[in-house]
Amino acid sequence: MLFSLPSIRTIGVPLFSLCCLYSTVSYAWHNDHQHPSTFDTDVVKLKEANQNSQLAYDIVKSLTVEVGPRIAGSSGDKKAVAWAEAMLSEMGFDKVYKQPVKVRNWERGFADARVVLPFEQKLVITALGGSIATPEGGIQEAVVMFPSLEALSASTKAEVEGKIVFLNTRMQRNREGKFYGKVVPNRVNGAIEAAKLGAKAVIIRSVGTDNSRFAHTGLMRYDDSVRKIPAGAISTADADTLEAMFAENKKVIIDVDMQAKDAGWQTSYNVIGEITGSEHPDEVVLISAHLDSWDEGTGAIDDGAGVGIVTAAAKTIKDTLGQPKRTIRVVLYAAEEIGLVGARQYVSANKSSLENIIAAAESDFGAGKIYQFDTRFNPVVQKSAGVLYQALAELGVEYGNNQSGGGPDVSVLPALGVPVFALKQDGTYYFDYHHTPNDTLDKIHPEDIRQNQLVWSIVTAYLANTSFDPRPAP
Ligand SMILES: [Zn+2]
Numbered sequence: 001m002l003f004s005l006p007s008i009r010t011i012g013v014p015l016f017s018l019c020c021l022y023s024t025v026s027y028a029w030h031n032d033h034q035h036p037s038t039f040d041t042d043v044v045k046l047k048e049a050n051q052n053s054q055l056a057y058d059i060v061k062s063l064t065v066e067v068g069p070r071i072a073g074s075s076g077d078k079k080a081v082a083w084a085e086a087m088l089s090e091m092g093f094d095k096v097y098k099q100p101v102k103v104r105n106w107e108r109g110f111a112d113a114r115v116v117l118p119f120e121q122k123l124v125i126t127a128l129g130g131s132i133a134t135p136e137g138g139i140q141e142a143v144v145m146f147p148s149l150e151a152l153s154a155s156t157k158a159e160v161e162g163k164i165v166f167l168n169t170r171m172q173r174n175r176e177g178k179f180y181g182k183v184v185p186n187r188v189n190g191a192i193e194a195a196k197l198g199a200k201a202v203i204i205r206s207v208g209t210d211n212s213r214f215a216h217t218g219l220m221r222y223d224d225s226v227r228k229i230p231a232g233a234i235s236t237a238d239a240d241t242l243e244a245m246f247a248e249n250k251k252v253i254i255d256v257d258m259q260a261k262d263a264g265w266q267t268s269y270n271v272i273g274e275i276t277g278s279e280h281p282d283e284v285v286l287i288s289a290h291l292d293s294w295d296e297g298t299g300a301i302d303d304g305a306g307v308g309i310v311t312a313a314a315k316t317i318k319d320t321l322g323q324p325k326r327t328i329r330v331v332l333y334a335a336e337e338i339g340l341v342g343a344r345q346y347v348s349a350n351k352s353s354l355e356n357i358i359a360a361a362e363s364d365f366g367a368g369k370i371y372q373f374d375t376r377f378n379p380v381v382q383k384s385a386g387v388l389y390q391a392l393a394e395l396g397v398e399y400g401n402n403q404s405g406g407g408p409d410v411s412v413l414p415a416l417g418v419p420v421f422a423l424k425q426d427g428t429y430y431f432d433y434h435h436t437p438n439d440t441l442d443k444i445h446p447e448d449i450r451q452n453q454l455v456w457s458i459v460t461a462y463l464a465n466t467s468f469d470p471r472p473a474p
Contacts, residue, residue, distance in 0.1 A: 049320040050454040059308035064298040071295040072335035073105030073266030088273035098269035101334040101345040109259035118250035124235040127260040128220035131231040138257030161198030173209040177427040191231040205239035210432035268334040277327040285463045286360035290336035297439030306363035313456035324464035333409040343409035359419040362407025367449040368426035374404035377470030388462045417472035
């Protein structure tokens, strides 16, 4: 048999055996949990439990194998919601529920591009998420290349009108992925800036650090006051080829045919699982990931990994330390990729109880090893969690700073007073695969995701079982 996990389609019979892969050990509740030495004992127990646990990995495996791609509002997304509800119930969460989220569904459709002049070549292209289609049969036009979005914006109508704009900015490799923020405006705003100058379409060098023939998709936007034009990304290898043609001072003409379409409104869901606090059920430690993915790969590193990590962390705490004092809430957000839609819905549906969140965080950067702990905690108490910082330092996770955004979906929370934290992962290779057909399970190293699971369980256990209270966020 190819896969050892029974399918979740068999709802009603034992769903799948993930929890059985994990040895379930329950400890009696001790009243002295606030004593620092008790936290140390908990850390020892969590480390022991983690040693042979593959839980986070097995969850991602189940999601990528049994569900696969799950673009917001698609049939894959609906399958993912059912999968998540079944998975959280099977894991023994005390409460499992979902929150409806209205999403605009988009279908990629066919995409093709080729160089017509000066040298005939096929280009690997993918539509950017949300793009309109080209006219049927495609667009054949001269290409004008710009090294950056700023250079495009500084250009003139005379240079751009009637042409296809090619935004060719290289992205550098970096552990924190800090060049993403520099390059991603090409993808998000390229169509708007190009259309302002009369372009017929925009293509970008993929926002990625690989040199492969996979193109990286991702969200793009339109501005209602600017004409909409089709937008696509070509692989970095094809961007090099195109660039070389310009270097010969030749006139470059390409043909782009993309048949993406808006597929209307759909309902998706934030799927939520809770382990109810034994002493302070109203106080919540919120740990999260996003359930949706792009449609090109199977959404393993983005963000099946996060789903596995935070779910496994919560379950490990319950199985190893018993019921937490405060409630642990695992939120699997809908529609992150198309603009934090589930996150905003979560805020509006929970407005009156946001102040009960002790701290929130999201795992959404693959499964690379965690090396840094950042927070946005009330500065008055931020330093009093020394016992936690010490425990993390022993695992090679150093305290970073108190200016964290906490991850995409929880980034909307600090402005509302909710403290956040981030466990920063090694993202050296993350942008080789991000939003490509190559985002698949084999890119996750079992040892690395196991380290993530342990670190998340330690931080979550500390926040759920001690009286440390970092509210409100600065
Ligand atoms: Zn993501």
